[in-house]
Amino acid sequence: MPAPRPGPPPQPASPDLLRAVFRRHAAGVAVITARGESGPVGFTATSLTSVSADPPMLSFGVGTAASSWPAIAGTDHVGVHILGEHQQELAATFARSGADRFGAPTAWREGPEGVPLLDGVLAWLVCRVHARVPAGDHRIVLAEIVVGDPAGAGRPLLYHQGRFTALRD
Template identity: 80%
Template sequence: MTASPELATTQSASPELLRSVFRQHAAGVAVITAQGEKPVGFTATSLNSVAAEPPLISFGVGASSSSWPVIAGAGHIGVHILGEHQQDLAATFARSGADRFALPTSWRSGPEGVPLLDGVLAWLVCRIIDRVPAGDHRIVIAEAVVGDPAGAGRPLLYHQGRFNALRD
Protein backbone atom coordinates (compact mmCIF):
# COMPACT_ATOMS: atom_id res chain seq x y z
CA MET A 1 0.00 0.00 0.00
CA THR A 2 1.38 3.44 -0.92
CA ALA A 3 0.69 6.71 0.85
CA SER A 4 -1.77 8.99 -0.86
CA PRO A 5 -0.32 12.25 -2.21
CA GLU A 6 -2.34 14.18 0.38
CA LEU A 7 -0.53 12.36 3.21
CA ALA A 8 2.94 12.45 1.67
CA THR A 9 3.81 15.71 3.46
CA THR A 10 2.21 14.86 6.81
CA GLN A 11 4.24 16.28 9.68
CA SER A 12 4.17 15.71 13.42
CA ALA A 13 2.75 18.55 15.48
CA SER A 14 5.25 21.30 16.23
CA PRO A 15 5.31 25.10 16.50
CA GLU A 16 6.61 25.22 12.91
CA LEU A 17 3.74 23.06 11.63
CA LEU A 18 1.18 25.27 13.39
CA ARG A 19 2.73 28.43 11.94
CA SER A 20 2.86 26.85 8.45
CA VAL A 21 -0.78 25.78 8.58
CA PHE A 22 -1.99 29.16 9.85
CA ARG A 23 -0.05 31.01 7.13
CA GLN A 24 -2.75 29.51 4.87
CA HIS A 25 -5.50 31.08 7.00
CA ALA A 26 -6.32 34.68 6.07
CA ALA A 27 -7.14 36.68 9.17
CA GLY A 28 -8.33 40.17 9.90
CA VAL A 29 -5.81 42.49 11.54
CA ALA A 30 -6.47 44.28 14.80
CA VAL A 31 -4.43 46.27 17.27
CA ILE A 32 -5.05 45.73 20.98
CA THR A 33 -4.16 48.61 23.32
CA ALA A 34 -4.11 49.16 27.08
CA GLN A 35 -3.02 51.93 29.42
CA GLY A 36 -0.38 51.34 32.07
CA GLU A 37 2.31 53.78 33.19
CA LYS A 38 2.53 54.35 29.45
CA PRO A 39 0.29 53.02 26.66
CA VAL A 40 0.99 49.57 25.22
CA GLY A 41 -0.31 47.79 22.17
CA PHE A 42 0.30 44.97 19.73
CA THR A 43 -0.93 43.70 16.39
CA ALA A 44 -3.27 40.72 16.72
CA THR A 45 -4.65 38.30 14.16
CA SER A 46 -6.24 36.10 16.82
CA LEU A 47 -9.24 38.36 17.51
CA ASN A 48 -12.56 36.51 17.73
CA SER A 49 -16.17 37.31 18.43
CA VAL A 50 -17.13 34.90 21.24
CA ALA A 51 -20.76 35.71 22.10
CA ALA A 52 -23.43 38.26 21.24
CA GLU A 53 -25.14 38.18 24.63
CA PRO A 54 -23.25 39.42 26.49
CA PRO A 55 -21.02 40.89 23.75
CA LEU A 56 -17.73 39.05 24.28
CA ILE A 57 -14.47 38.98 22.32
CA SER A 58 -11.24 37.06 22.78
CA PHE A 59 -7.65 37.32 21.62
CA GLY A 60 -4.32 35.69 22.35
CA VAL A 61 -1.24 37.48 23.67
CA GLY A 62 2.20 36.01 24.26
CA ALA A 63 3.12 35.74 27.93
CA SER A 64 6.58 37.08 27.01
CA SER A 65 5.14 40.03 25.07
CA SER A 66 6.13 43.49 26.30
CA SER A 67 2.39 44.31 26.39
CA TRP A 68 1.41 41.37 28.60
CA PRO A 69 2.35 42.84 32.02
CA VAL A 70 0.08 45.84 31.39
CA ILE A 71 -2.76 43.73 29.94
CA ALA A 72 -2.40 41.30 32.87
CA GLY A 73 -3.28 44.13 35.25
CA ALA A 74 -5.60 46.22 33.07
CA GLY A 75 -9.32 46.51 33.63
CA HIS A 76 -10.05 47.58 30.06
CA ILE A 77 -8.48 47.23 26.62
CA GLY A 78 -9.02 48.80 23.21
CA VAL A 79 -9.69 46.71 20.11
CA HIS A 80 -9.05 48.37 16.75
CA ILE A 81 -9.99 46.84 13.39
CA LEU A 82 -7.45 48.05 10.84
CA GLY A 83 -8.15 49.09 7.26
CA GLU A 84 -6.10 48.20 4.20
CA HIS A 85 -4.62 51.72 4.32
CA GLN A 86 -3.00 50.92 7.71
CA GLN A 87 -0.30 48.38 6.79
CA ASP A 88 2.37 50.66 8.26
CA LEU A 89 0.43 50.96 11.53
CA ALA A 90 0.04 47.17 11.70
CA ALA A 91 3.79 46.76 11.11
CA THR A 92 4.62 49.34 13.80
CA PHE A 93 2.52 47.54 16.42
CA ALA A 94 3.99 44.18 15.35
CA ARG A 95 7.61 45.39 15.65
CA SER A 96 9.40 44.46 18.86
CA GLY A 97 11.00 47.39 20.67
CA ALA A 98 9.22 50.08 18.60
CA ASP A 99 7.80 53.21 20.24
CA ARG A 100 4.36 52.33 18.93
CA PHE A 101 2.61 55.47 20.15
CA ALA A 102 5.16 57.98 18.80
CA LEU A 103 4.50 59.92 15.61
CA PRO A 104 3.27 59.11 13.04
CA THR A 105 0.80 57.06 15.16
CA SER A 106 -2.27 59.20 15.78
CA TRP A 107 -4.19 58.34 18.94
CA ARG A 108 -6.13 59.76 21.87
CA SER A 109 -7.21 58.72 25.34
CA GLY A 110 -10.67 57.16 25.13
CA PRO A 111 -13.26 55.79 27.55
CA GLU A 112 -11.74 54.20 30.67
CA GLY A 113 -8.42 55.85 29.72
CA VAL A 114 -7.84 53.29 26.95
CA PRO A 115 -5.60 54.48 24.08
CA LEU A 116 -7.71 54.74 20.91
CA LEU A 117 -6.08 54.77 17.48
CA ASP A 118 -7.37 57.23 14.90
CA GLY A 119 -8.51 56.31 11.39
CA VAL A 120 -9.43 52.66 12.08
CA LEU A 121 -12.41 50.88 10.53
CA ALA A 122 -13.98 50.20 13.91
CA TRP A 123 -13.03 50.14 17.59
CA LEU A 124 -14.26 48.80 20.90
CA VAL A 125 -13.37 49.46 24.50
CA CYS A 126 -13.80 46.20 26.41
CA ARG A 127 -13.76 45.24 30.10
CA ILE A 128 -11.48 42.27 30.69
CA ILE A 129 -13.38 39.44 32.37
CA ASP A 130 -10.87 36.59 32.19
CA ARG A 131 -7.28 35.70 31.31
CA VAL A 132 -6.80 32.02 30.53
CA PRO A 133 -3.33 30.40 30.38
CA ALA A 134 -2.81 28.61 27.05
CA GLY A 135 0.74 27.33 26.53
CA ASP A 136 3.12 30.25 26.04
CA HIS A 137 0.15 32.62 25.52
CA ARG A 138 -2.81 33.93 27.45
CA ILE A 139 -6.32 34.05 26.02
CA VAL A 140 -8.02 37.25 27.09
CA ILE A 141 -11.81 37.32 27.19
CA ALA A 142 -13.41 40.75 27.38
CA GLU A 143 -16.88 42.29 27.25
CA ALA A 144 -17.53 45.19 24.87
CA VAL A 145 -18.53 48.34 26.75
CA VAL A 146 -18.54 51.02 24.03
CA GLY A 147 -17.38 51.33 20.43
CA ASP A 148 -17.70 52.84 17.00
CA PRO A 149 -18.22 50.73 13.84
CA ALA A 150 -18.40 53.71 11.46
CA GLY A 151 -14.88 53.93 9.99
CA ALA A 152 -14.55 54.00 6.22
CA GLY A 153 -12.61 51.62 4.04
CA ARG A 154 -11.86 47.96 3.54
CA PRO A 155 -10.25 45.59 6.06
CA LEU A 156 -6.58 44.74 6.28
CA LEU A 157 -5.82 41.01 6.11
CA TYR A 158 -2.84 38.91 7.17
CA HIS A 159 -1.95 35.95 4.95
CA GLN A 160 1.27 34.09 4.11
CA GLY A 161 3.20 36.22 6.61
CA ARG A 162 2.23 39.52 4.95
CA PHE A 163 -0.37 42.24 5.32
CA ASN A 164 -2.73 42.23 2.32
CA ALA A 165 -5.77 44.01 0.94
CA LEU A 166 -8.91 42.33 -0.36
CA ARG A 167 -9.01 41.87 -4.12
CA ASP A 168 -12.13 42.49 -6.18
Protein backbone atom coordinates (compact mmCIF):
# COMPACT_ATOMS: atom_id res chain seq x y z
CA MET A 1 0.00 0.00 0.00
CA PRO A 2 1.45 3.40 -0.94
CA ALA A 3 2.27 5.87 1.80
CA PRO A 4 -0.18 8.77 2.19
CA ARG A 5 0.83 11.87 0.28
CA PRO A 6 1.80 14.77 2.47
CA GLY A 7 -0.67 17.62 2.34
CA PRO A 8 -1.29 20.85 4.13
CA PRO A 9 -1.31 20.63 7.90
CA PRO A 10 -4.67 19.90 9.53
CA GLN A 11 -6.75 22.92 10.47
CA PRO A 12 -8.13 23.51 13.95
CA ALA A 13 -11.89 23.28 14.40
CA SER A 14 -13.73 26.40 13.23
CA PRO A 15 -16.91 27.40 11.41
CA ASP A 16 -14.81 27.86 8.23
CA LEU A 17 -13.42 24.31 8.48
CA LEU A 18 -16.92 22.90 8.97
CA ARG A 19 -18.23 24.81 5.92
CA ALA A 20 -15.23 23.78 3.78
CA VAL A 21 -15.65 20.10 4.60
CA PHE A 22 -19.41 20.07 4.11
CA ARG A 23 -19.10 21.81 0.73
CA ARG A 24 -17.60 18.50 -0.37
CA HIS A 25 -20.54 16.52 1.02
CA ALA A 26 -23.41 16.16 -1.44
CA ALA A 27 -26.75 16.34 0.35
CA GLY A 28 -30.37 15.99 -0.63
CA VAL A 29 -32.47 19.14 -0.45
CA ALA A 30 -35.64 19.47 1.59
CA VAL A 31 -37.92 22.33 2.54
CA ILE A 32 -39.33 22.35 6.06
CA THR A 33 -42.63 24.20 6.58
CA ALA A 34 -44.83 25.07 9.54
CA ARG A 35 -47.86 27.15 10.35
CA GLY A 36 -46.76 30.35 12.06
CA GLU A 37 -48.84 32.88 13.97
CA SER A 38 -48.80 35.32 11.05
CA GLY A 39 -48.86 32.78 8.23
CA PRO A 40 -46.83 29.89 6.84
CA VAL A 41 -43.06 29.72 7.33
CA GLY A 42 -40.41 27.55 5.75
CA PHE A 43 -36.74 27.10 5.01
CA THR A 44 -34.43 25.01 2.86
CA ALA A 45 -32.62 22.24 4.74
CA THR A 46 -29.82 19.89 3.75
CA SER A 47 -29.59 18.40 7.24
CA LEU A 48 -32.53 15.99 6.90
CA THR A 49 -31.77 12.57 8.40
CA SER A 50 -33.72 9.37 8.92
CA VAL A 51 -33.52 8.55 12.63
CA SER A 52 -35.77 5.55 13.39
CA ALA A 53 -37.92 3.10 11.46
CA ASP A 54 -40.09 2.13 14.44
CA PRO A 55 -41.50 4.57 15.24
CA PRO A 56 -40.75 6.36 11.96
CA MET A 57 -38.74 9.46 12.91
CA LEU A 58 -36.49 11.99 11.23
CA SER A 59 -34.39 14.95 12.24
CA PHE A 60 -33.30 18.28 10.79
CA GLY A 61 -31.34 21.26 12.01
CA VAL A 62 -32.57 24.84 12.19
CA GLY A 63 -30.65 27.93 13.24
CA THR A 64 -32.04 29.80 16.23
CA ALA A 65 -31.40 33.07 14.38
CA ALA A 66 -33.48 31.93 11.37
CA SER A 67 -36.75 33.74 10.67
CA SER A 68 -38.56 30.36 10.75
CA TRP A 69 -37.23 29.37 14.17
CA PRO A 70 -39.96 31.03 16.31
CA ALA A 71 -42.67 29.10 14.43
CA ILE A 72 -40.68 25.83 14.53
CA ALA A 73 -40.04 26.39 18.26
CA GLY A 74 -43.75 26.76 18.96
CA THR A 75 -45.45 24.31 16.61
CA ASP A 76 -46.55 20.72 17.17
CA HIS A 77 -46.31 19.71 13.48
CA VAL A 78 -44.00 20.38 10.52
CA GLY A 79 -44.02 19.57 6.84
CA VAL A 80 -40.98 17.95 5.22
CA HIS A 81 -40.69 18.17 1.43
CA ILE A 82 -38.10 16.35 -0.69
CA LEU A 83 -37.30 18.54 -3.68
CA GLY A 84 -36.71 17.42 -7.25
CA GLU A 85 -34.03 18.65 -9.63
CA HIS A 86 -36.71 20.78 -11.35
CA GLN A 87 -37.11 22.81 -8.12
CA GLN A 88 -33.79 24.68 -7.88
CA GLU A 89 -35.56 28.05 -7.85
CA LEU A 90 -37.94 26.89 -5.11
CA ALA A 91 -34.95 25.73 -3.02
CA ALA A 92 -33.25 29.10 -3.58
CA THR A 93 -36.41 31.00 -2.61
CA PHE A 94 -36.74 29.13 0.68
CA ALA A 95 -33.00 29.62 1.35
CA ARG A 96 -33.04 33.38 0.67
CA SER A 97 -33.40 35.68 3.66
CA GLY A 98 -36.35 38.07 3.37
CA ALA A 99 -37.95 36.25 0.40
CA ASP A 100 -41.73 35.95 0.07
CA ARG A 101 -41.47 32.19 0.25
CA PHE A 102 -45.17 31.40 -0.09
CA GLY A 103 -46.03 34.08 -2.68
CA ALA A 104 -46.26 33.40 -6.40
CA PRO A 105 -44.88 31.35 -8.05
CA THR A 106 -44.78 28.98 -5.01
CA ALA A 107 -47.71 26.58 -5.25
CA TRP A 108 -48.90 25.24 -1.91
CA ARG A 109 -51.97 24.21 0.06
CA GLU A 110 -52.91 23.60 3.67
CA GLY A 111 -52.39 19.95 4.59
CA PRO A 112 -53.07 17.76 7.59
CA GLU A 113 -52.66 19.49 10.98
CA GLY A 114 -52.70 22.84 9.12
CA VAL A 115 -49.17 22.28 7.80
CA PRO A 116 -48.35 24.11 4.55
CA LEU A 117 -47.67 21.52 1.82
CA LEU A 118 -45.71 22.42 -1.32
CA ASP A 119 -46.95 21.18 -4.69
CA GLY A 120 -44.82 19.29 -7.20
CA VAL A 121 -42.31 17.80 -4.74
CA LEU A 122 -40.89 14.28 -4.96
CA ALA A 123 -42.30 13.37 -1.56
CA TRP A 124 -43.79 15.04 1.50
CA LEU A 125 -44.38 14.18 5.14
CA VAL A 126 -46.29 15.74 7.98
CA CYS A 127 -44.51 15.08 11.26
CA ARG A 128 -45.28 15.63 14.95
CA VAL A 129 -42.42 17.37 16.73
CA HIS A 130 -41.01 15.06 19.38
CA ALA A 131 -38.06 17.14 20.68
CA ARG A 132 -35.91 20.18 20.01
CA VAL A 133 -32.34 19.46 21.08
CA PRO A 134 -29.90 22.37 21.63
CA ALA A 135 -26.83 22.11 19.39
CA GLY A 136 -24.72 25.28 19.39
CA ASP A 137 -26.45 28.02 17.41
CA HIS A 138 -28.98 25.48 16.08
CA ARG A 139 -31.61 23.12 17.35
CA ILE A 140 -31.94 19.55 16.13
CA VAL A 141 -35.62 18.84 15.70
CA LEU A 142 -36.69 15.22 16.14
CA ALA A 143 -40.06 14.54 14.55
CA GLU A 144 -42.29 11.48 14.22
CA ILE A 145 -43.94 10.91 10.84
CA VAL A 146 -47.75 11.10 10.92
CA VAL A 147 -48.70 10.94 7.22
CA GLY A 148 -47.04 11.44 3.84
CA ASP A 149 -46.87 10.82 0.13
CA PRO A 150 -43.76 9.40 -1.60
CA ALA A 151 -45.27 9.33 -5.11
CA GLY A 152 -43.94 12.52 -6.75
CA ALA A 153 -42.19 12.20 -10.10
CA GLY A 154 -38.64 13.15 -10.92
CA ARG A 155 -35.09 12.94 -9.67
CA PRO A 156 -33.73 14.46 -6.44
CA LEU A 157 -32.18 17.89 -6.10
CA LEU A 158 -28.74 17.94 -4.49
CA TYR A 159 -26.66 20.58 -2.76
CA HIS A 160 -22.90 20.40 -3.40
CA GLN A 161 -20.03 22.91 -3.49
CA GLY A 162 -22.35 25.70 -2.37
CA ARG A 163 -24.96 25.30 -5.11
CA PHE A 164 -28.02 23.30 -6.09
CA THR A 165 -27.34 20.63 -8.68
CA ALA A 166 -28.70 17.43 -10.20
CA LEU A 167 -27.45 13.88 -10.38
CA ARG A 168 -25.28 13.13 -13.40
CA ASP A 169 -25.82 9.98 -15.43
